[in-house]
Amino acid sequence: MTALQVHRIRPDPSKIGAGLIALPSYGSSSFSKDIVRRLEGLVAPTPTFSGRRPAPSKGLDEQLYDALAAFKIRTAFVAMHMDREWRSRLFAQLDSLLAVGDWDVDDPAPSLDTYSTFLRMLTLVRPQRRPGLGATVDGHLIAAWTSVNDRLTIECLPKDIVRWRLSATIEGEREHAAAETPLQRLSKVLEPYDPGRWFDNADSVPAA
């Protein structure tokens, strides 16, 4: 069994204790129905315990491990959009980014929300070249493409929002641009900057 197949099952709070109180068979009188209702009330979660049980605080290594596992499982949902080799190299980058030995102890592990945005960005933009990976102090993933002196940096925020910044030389002039954009519009807003300079795989460009 691989690590990814390990499931940690948290019981539904509404079911906790249910097995300890066996309900009697229903009687027909209103009195017996009242008893049943009260017993059900005993089993139901109290208002102060309506959510998940507070999880014990995790160490950094466990947080990073869990994040990495969640990212890989999420990637499996869109596996059909990625070449196997491409995906395997992306996983290697994630392993490297989230290595506990190199992670800044003051940084939170990146959330699944930021990874979901990152993943959807890859499936929408479909770059041939994978980005370099990074993370902000508040746990957002960063995708960075660099082509000589031209840089594109995309910070993935939750809920399909990206914060992008670029600098590129266009017709001999140095240009800088930055914005926060819904993911759906990212390709459109990058279009004037010829994003192929970052996304196209240099190795696959035929020699002139």
Added chain:
Amino acid sequence: MPIAYLPPEDHVVRYVPWSRLRKDENDNVLGVLGAAFKLRDGEDYLSATWAECCGGSDHQARIEAAVRTVRASNLKVTTRSGFAVGNVGRVKEVCLADKEKHKVRVIHEPEPDNKAHTALRGWPRNNDPLLELIAEDSWSEVVLNQNVPP
């Protein structure tokens, strides 16, 4: 005690964790990300180390001495981390040239575990494009931790 501003020709060295180094798709380090210069919530200034305060006969020796100073401090320096080297005057210029005209003061504020500790006060907050520009231009020299001998 008078405030000790760093001379514009001097250099500041900032520790950059692996996650904030700019890399290509094969994890080759190309530089630093603008995020390397972002203040955390609650931070009033950006921390760095004054290279010229750490000794050394030339630029490279001073940078390596600064790296060793950071290693000896309480900061946890990891194997694949790096150090960004910036020129004081150039960093201040770029911040002042921004449309928000950040007037950054670079002050020697020694700490018990780092005698060369420097605080960059008035550092831009919520100006990510400027931080990216700083990473690309004025504070872009990178030294990898593993390339500096003990």
